[in-house]
Amino acid sequence: MQRTPNWSLQQLPDMDMGQFRQWQALLEERTGVCVSDQRKTFLQTSLCARMREQQMDDYQTYYDYVTQGPLGAIEWSALIERLTVRETSFMRHRASFDCVARYLHERLSQPGRQTPLQLWSVGCASGEEAYSLAIVVEQALIDTGSSKRDYGIWATDISLQALEQGRAAHYPTGRLGGLTQAERNTWLTDTPDGRHAVLPSLRERVCFSRMNILELAQAPLRDLDIIFCQNLLIYFRRWRRRDLLNLLAKRLAPGGMLVVGLGEIVDWNNPLLERVPDDRVQAYVRRDSSESLE
Template sequence: MQKTPNWSLQQLPEMDMQQLHQWQALLEARTGVCVTDQRRMFLQTSLATRMRELQVEDYQSYYEYVTEGPTGAIEWSALIDRLAIRETSFMRHRPSFDAVHNHIETILAKGRSTQPLQLWSLGCASGEEAYSLAMITDQCLADSASRSPGYAIWATDISLKALEQARLARYPASRLGGLTDTEHARWMRPVDHGKLEILPVLRDRICFTRLNILEMAQAPIRDLDIIFCQNLLIYFRRWRRRDLLNLLAKKLAPGGMLIIGLGEIVDWNNPLLERVPDERVQAYVRRDTHGSLE
C-alpha cells in the first residue's frame, strides 16, 4: 500500500467513474447498500478521510488494501464505521412509536403474562431507537393491570463504533428529539459535560449485537412481537428490500408487528401479513397459522 506523508484533504484526489463503480460494487456486495451516483461526494469524502489517516494517496491502492487478507478485513470494519449513516434521535417519527405502544397494549390485554415480550431494533445505530422502544415497552408494562411478563430487546447494527456508543448510553441534549419531559425525567439522568445517561433499568433489557443485514437469515432471532426497521431499507435496491421484508415477516410471532419507515416501499405485500389501517405509519401484523389476525 503506497503512502504519501504530506497528503492532506486539501489535495483531495478526484474519483473517476471507474473507481466510483468499483467502490459501489464492493459496498453493495458486502453490505447490500447501494450508493447512488448522486451520493458520490459522500463516498469520496468518507474514503478520503480514512485514506488521509493511513497516508494512502489513491483510491485504487486503498481498494486493494481493504480487499486483501486479514489486515484488509480489519480495515474494512474500520471503513464501515465511517460509511455507516447514523442520523437518528429519540422517538424519531413519534407515530411509529405510538403504534408500538398500542400494539403492546393489545398483546397485554389478551392476557400475556408468562413469556417475555421480544423486540428487535434493526439498524439501531447509536442506540436511540432501541432505548425509545424500551421506554415505550416499560411504560406499557407499568400501566398494565395484568402481571408483567417482562421484555427483552435485540438491537443490531453493522457498525462496531455505533454499537459502542449505544452501550455507553450517553447522549447530548440535542439528541433527545421527540422525548416528552416526563420520559426524559423518568429514564435519563445527567452526567458529565452536559450529557444524559439512560438508566440501568432500560440498559439491562437491551442486547446490542453486530449484524450485517445480508446475514439476517442466519440470525438466531425469531418469534418476535415487534420488529422496528426504519430508515434502513431506503439504502437498498427494491428487489433486496422485498427479500429482506419477506425474511422479517417469517421472524415475527403470530400477532407480531413489523414497523418500517413510511413510504420506504410501496409495492410490497406478504400473505403472512396484514397492513395496519393507519396512514401515519407503515406497519404490518402477522396472521396466525390459519390466516387470520392473532
C-alpha cells in the same frame, strides 16, 4: 505505502467513474448499501478520511488493500464505520412508536399471556431507537398493570462503533428528539458533562450485537413480538428491500408486528402479514393463522 499530501490545502484526489463503480459495487456486495451517483462526493470524502489515516492517496491502491488478506478484512471493518454512520434520535418518528404502544396495550391485555415480550431493533445505530422501544414497553407495562417486567430487546447494527455508543447509553441533548419532558425526567439522568444517561433499568433490557443485514437469513432470532426497522431499507435496491422484509416477516410470532419507515417501500405485500390501517405509519401484523417459521 504512499505518503499522502496535506488534503486540507487542496481538493480531494480525483475519482473517475470506473473507480467509483468499483467502490460502489464493493459496498453493495458486502453491505447491501447502494451509493447513488448523487452521493459520489460522500463516498470520496469517507474514503479519503480513512486513506489519510493510512497514508494513502490513491483509490486503487486503497481498494486493493481492503480487498486482500487478513489486514484488508481488519481495514474494511474500520472503513465501514465511515460509510454507514446514520443520524438518529429518540422517538425519531413518534407516530410509529405510538403505534407500538397501542399494539402493546392490546397484546399485554390478552388473558393468559405467559411468555416474555421479544423485540428487535434492526439497524439500531447508536441505540436511541432501541431505548425508545424500551421506554414504550415500560410505559405499556405500567398502564396495563403488569406485575412482571418480562421483556428483552435485541439491537443489531453493522457498526461496532455505533454499538459501543449504544452500550454506553450517554447522549447529547440534540439526540433526545421526540421524547416528552416527562419521559426525559423518568428514564434519563443528567451527567456532569451536560449529556443524558439512560437509566440502568432500561439498559439492562437491551442487548447490542453486531449483525450485517445481508446475513439476515442466518439470524437466530424468531418468534418476535415486534420488529422495528426504520431508516435502513432506503439504502438498498427495491428487490433487496422486498427480500429482507419477507425474511423479517417469518421471524415474527403469530400476532407480532413489523414496523418500517413510512414510504420506505411501496407495492409490497406478504401473505403472512396484514397492514395496520393507519396512514401515519407503515406497520404490519402477522396473522395468527400463519404457517410456522421455516
